[in-house]
Amino acid sequence: STITRQDDVYEVSGTSTLSKPNGNSFTANITTPLLIARNCQWIKAGVVQIVPAITNANQYTRIINYGNGTCDNQATLTVNTQSIPITLP
Numbered sequence: 001s002t003i004t005r006q007d008d009v010y011e012v013s014g015t016s017t018l019s020k021p022n023g024n025s026f027t028a029n030i031t032t033p034l035l036i037a038r039n040c041q042w043i044k045a046g047v048v049q050i051v052p053a054i055t056n057a058n059q060y061t062r063i064i065n066y067g068n069g070t071c072d073n074q075a076t077l078t079v080n081t082q083s084i085p086i087t088l089p
Helices: none
Strands: 009-012 014-017 023-035 045-052 060-068 074-079 082-087
Touching: none
Parallel strands: none
Antiparallel strands: 009 023, 014 023, 023 045, 045 060, 060 074, 074 082
């Protein structure tokens, strides 16, 4: 409701599929809407689940959790049962 767009905040949700040249494909599901603020260079909150089309011993679902709404470059990556903090570029 302000004139400037710099204070705008967006929620993004949806699903996307990536197909690689080698035939592997992945589906990305936004399970918690991504909170994107124009005054922050990183995603402030939300969860994305990346699911490989073929699940085997080397292919696990990956979950990226962008946090609780703080403007920072920190997220958590979970693969299988292992969670690690990651720093976004």
